[in-house]
Amino acid sequence: MTTLSSDIAEDEKTRTSVGDYLKHHIRDYGMLVALVVIMAFFQFQTDGVLLKPLNLTNLILQNSYIIIMALGMLLVIVCGHIDLSVGSVVAFIGALAAVMMVSYDLPVVVTVPVCLLAGALIGAAQGYWIAYWRIPSFVVTLAGMLVFRGLTLALLEGQSLGPFPKSFQAFSSGFIPDPFGLDFRLLSLLLGVAVGAGMLVFGLRARAKQAHFSHVEEPIGFFLAKNGIIAAAIIYITYLLATYNGLPNVLITLAVLIAGYSFFTTRSVPGRRIYAIGGNEKAAKLSGIKTERLTFLTFANMGMLAALAGLIFAARLNTATPKAGVAFELDVIAAVFIGGASMSGGVGKIMGAVIGAFIMGVMNNGMSIMGVGIDWQQVIKGLVLLAAVIFDVYNKSKGES
Amino acid sequence: MDSILEMRGITKTFPGVKALDNVSLKVARGEIHALVGENGAGKSTLMKVLSGVYPHGSYDGDILYDGEVQRFRGIADSEAAGIIIIHQELALVPLLSIAENLFLGNEVQRYGTIDWPATYARADDLLRKVGLKDPSSTLVTNIGVGKQQLVEIAKALSKRVKLLILDEPTASLQENDSEKLLDLLLEFKAQGITSILISHKLNEVSRVADSITVLRDGAAVSTLNCQTEIIDEARIIKDMVGRDMAHRYPGRTPDIGETLLEVSGWTAYHPQHPERKVVKGVDLTVRRGEVVGIAGLMGAGRTELAMSLFGRTYGQNISGDVKMNGRPVDVSSVGRVIAAGIAYVTEDRKALGLVLDEPVAKNITLSNLAGVSAHGVIDDNAERQVALEFRDRLNIRTPSVFQKVGNLSGGNQQKVVLSKWLFAGPQVLILDEPTRGIDVGAKFEIYTIINQLAAEGKGVVMISSEMPELLGMCDRIYVMNEGAFVGELPAAEASQEKIMSMIVRGNQGGHQA
Numbered sequence: 023m024t025t026l027s028s029d030i031a032e033d034e035k036t037r038t039s040v041g042d043y044l045k046h047h048i049r050d051y052g053m054l055v056a057l058v059v060i061m062a063f064f065q066f067q068t069d070g071v072l073l074k075p076l077n078l079t080n081l082i083l084q085n086s087y088i089i090i091m092a093l094g095m096l097l098v099i100v101c102g103h104i105d106l107s108v109g110s111v112v113a114f115i116g117a118l119a120a121v122m123m124v125s126y127d128l129p130v131v132v133t134v135p136v137c138l139l140a141g142a143l144i145g146a147a148q149g150y151w152i153a154y155w156r157i158p159s160f161v162v163t164l165a166g167m168l169v170f171r172g173l174t175l176a177l178l179e180g181q182s183l184g185p186f187p188k189s190f191q192a193f194s195s196g197f198i199p200d201p202f203g204l205d206f207r208l209l210s211l212l213l214g215v216a217v218g219a220g221m222l223v224f225g226l227r228a229r230a231k232q233a234h235f236s237h238v239e240e241p242i243g244f245f246l247a248k249n250g251i252i253a254a255a256i257i258y259i260t261y262l263l264a265t266y267n268g269l270p271n272v273l274i275t276l277a278v279l280i281a282g283y284s285f286f287t288t289r290s291v292p293g294r295r296i297y298a299i300g301g302n303e304k305a306a307k308l309s310g311i312k313t314e315r316l317t318f319l320t321f322a323n324m325g326m327l328a329a330l331a332g333l334i335f336a337a338r339l340n341t342a343t344p345k346a347g348v349a350f351e352l353d354v355i356a357a358v359f360i361g362g363a364s365m366s367g368g369v370g371k372i373m374g375a376v377i378g379a380f381i382m383g384v385m386n387n388g389m390s391i392m393g394v395g396i397d398w399q400q401v402i403k404g405l406v407l408l409a410a411v412i413f414d415v416y417n418k419s420k421g422e423s
Numbered sequence: 424m425d426s427i428l429e430m431r432g433i434t435k436t437f438p439g440v441k442a443l444d445n446v447s448l449k450v451a452r453g454e455i456h457a458l459v460g461e462n463g464a465g466k467s468t469l470m471k472v473l474s475g476v477y478p479h480g481s482y483d484g485d486i487l488y489d490g491e492v493q494r495f496r497g498i499a500d501s502e503a504a505g506i507i508i509i510h511q512e513l514a515l516v517p518l519l520s521i522a523e524n525l526f527l528g529n530e531v532q533r534y535g536t537i538d539w540p541a542t543y544a545r546a547d548d549l550l551r552k553v554g555l556k557d558p559s560s561t562l563v564t565n566i567g568v569g570k571q572q573l574v575e576i577a578k579a580l581s582k583r584v585k586l587l588i589l590d591e592p593t594a595s596l597q598e599n600d601s602e603k604l605l606d607l608l609l610e611f612k613a614q615g616i617t618s619i620l621i622s623h624k625l626n627e628v629s630r631v632a633d634s635i636t637v638l639r640d641g642a643a644v645s646t647l648n649c650q651t652e653i654i655d656e657a658r659i660i661k662d663m664v665g666r667d668m669a670h671r672y673p674g675r676t677p678d679i680g681e682t683l684l685e686v687s688g689w690t691a692y693h694p695q696h697p698e699r700k701v702v703k704g705v706d707l708t709v710r711r712g713e714v715v716g717i718a719g720l721m722g723a724g725r726t727e728l729a730m731s732l733f734g735r736t737y738g739q740n741i742s743g744d745v746k747m748n749g750r751p752v753d754v755s756s757v758g759r760v761i762a763a764g765i766a767y768v769t770e771d772r773k774a775l776g777l778v779l780d781e782p783v784a785k786n787i788t789l790s791n792l793a794g795v796s797a798h799g800v801i802d803d804n805a806e807r808q809v810a811l812e813f814r815d816r817l818n819i820r821t822p823s824v825f826q827k828v829g830n831l832s833g834g835n836q837q838k839v840v841l842s843k844w845l846f847a848g849p850q851v852l853i854l855d856e857p858t859r860g861i862d863v864g865a866k867f868e869i870y871t872i873i874n875q876l877a878a879e880g881k882g883v884v885m886i887s888s889e890m891p892e893l894l895g896m897c898d899r900i901y902v903m904n905e906g907a908f909v910g911e912l913p914a915a916e917a918s919q920e921k922i923m924s925m926i927v928r929g930n931q932g933g934h935q936a
Contacts, residue, residue, distance in 0.1 A: 231804060232803075232804065234804075239823075239825075289800050289801050289803070290799055290800055290801065291792045291793070291796050291799045291800070291801060292799070294785065294789075294792060294801060295792070297778075297781065297785075298778050298781070298785075298789055301778035301779070301780050301781055302774075302775075302777065302778045302779065304774060304775045305774075305775055305776055305777055305778055305789075306778070306789070307736070307757060308733070308734075308736060308757060308767070308769060308775055308776070309757070309789045309790035309843070310734075310757040310758045310761045310790050310847075311757075311789075312758070368778065368780050368781070369780060
């Protein structure tokens, strides 16, 4: 096999240049670049209001529930399905929490697990028909959207219900405590520095391990620049937040979930299998994958994340209203598609969905600060969604020709 | 003799393959002309050239029809000229009525709206001509395949057909439905309609055909006139298969051990039509180090047999026993059948074998992710190592194991599918058309891999429509027809003529002793 060993030698000789590498990975970084450009644009247009610590905190709080649901929706879409019911589930769980805590005075520690479980059951109930009966997810979750909106109205009797106990409100409006007792939230900054540094260290270690086995495709200069910029951005953002109230509790929840789901999608066996189902369900099935069960669990997971989003949203408004979460499903689905997921399944990344959600969030926030009317905001958001998907499809077709 | 159609020197090439090589075909006006040949001989391609599916300019040669050179740009052109082709897979919309199907794209209109009374009246009239008594308002889904075939023919009649082409019209029909259809062809002949009949069933061909053209490997081998001489089936078979071994097969000294896989009384029914038995009590054994072939024509039930065995991925009401190494094993789900040591390499690698958007490495590990993970976490480096190993072992030509599998050539894709199943560590591999659609060089490599597997003591079942391939590779060959094994031959005794005559005799309802 002399030809082969020379093939490998060939591989090792050709050092990929940064330009070539970027050209091949434009889909991976295009949206991140777009987010940075959009942020810079609004930072300039709003005379620096966008990145003011107060606004930055609000930006995170306002978008946390969309991002949380985008994590679950990414899995659903990668699996080749869609979930239209999440907005209604947000409202229903908010209502359920309000009834439990406000009307029946049940403690937070009971309410929260029950609500999350209820969400998982709702997702499972829908997933059952989709996975085992092969009813199209569009139809099942459209039904779910109506059912749970209706049940919300029934549960709340058409009224808003609140306020919630303080400890529950802290879910979304609280900040991590600071032991140093300074004006400046030092712990928050230190956490940011730790995360930034940790990312660099883990990245380098993974790279070294990879190099030990074979050729590393990503140029080292690119690797350092990319991780350096991301680490700097994280530290800078935590610094800004530290000058205000510090890191919001929600941000910690978000970070843990994002890390967890990134790991799940890229490294875990079930995660890999979900991509295979979306890519070619028949081939996955013939490879011994229990496609029905995984699809079912994907929906149960979506329901649980929608419930979590519902709790955070209710806690943030400090009231449960029948109109909560209206059209959230559209924002969530848009975020996932802006982030590069494919409608036909099998393609998409957690970080893509998160970036997609931030793009939508920053545009909402920035345009509101600029005083753009709700009418034009929708038009612009719609066009951005379309543009992002066109960009994706264009890149894909270019890659294939 | 006045000929309605003359195709002269038709050559059609696909990337890497010459599907038709200087084929000439002459069809006399008012006759029934049969076109026979093995799978892949070029019959369907020739008819696609004729009907404009491959437009003028995409092939070399001339089509003379009704005395004029034709330049069809698409099916619409050839249909306008009165050439109607009825494909093997019927092109009817199941949830529309017979009448709606008959006039689909050609609706009976009045002031721009559909004239329903006229539609039904004309439809009923057409149905009478083909001898179908069902009302034309019946949904197509509610009538059987035989009647659907008649609807297709009625549709052809509605387009004022002059030359009717039928591609394997009786392949999925019961005996008496086939008879009716052939009678109908003879009736059309009396009315002056010319037909081209593509068929594997030589008894039918000799019953109705006035002349027969035999295609082999993309070339017209002979045209036989049934009126001037008596043509027996042996003569046709000889022309169909009579080529020398064009491909070479790597040599192997068989080292056959004890029985590995033993299947008995395997029976499966059609997934949608529970009354149709698709696999009929098949007994199959595979020994260690043995390559066993399953020969048969398209639709013989070979893939159905393999898939019903492989975790019941085809059919319903499946029964029969499976033993591995003498012990009964559970094959009721794909997971269990893999655990029992059986792998199935599908004939349709793109639709059923690969996740085309994913890289080579991820495809290779898909059926055995446990092999590259610990506690449910995939070790990327282990996965890469596995992929690199298989790349070297099977000589998969790809710039990197992270290349999307969809970007590889057919032969290399097939090697990826093989790698996937080898990584699952099976004792028996069922290979369904392992060399379909790949070039000669890659075929040789696949054959070499198969020989290696046998040498390692694995059992290989090879399903193939290319008989020379089975003869060149297998130690023993089962002949399958209409869902049952109709014969079994040791390689030393097998020949293409013997296999073909077993199949043909099977078609006539006779079983070999």
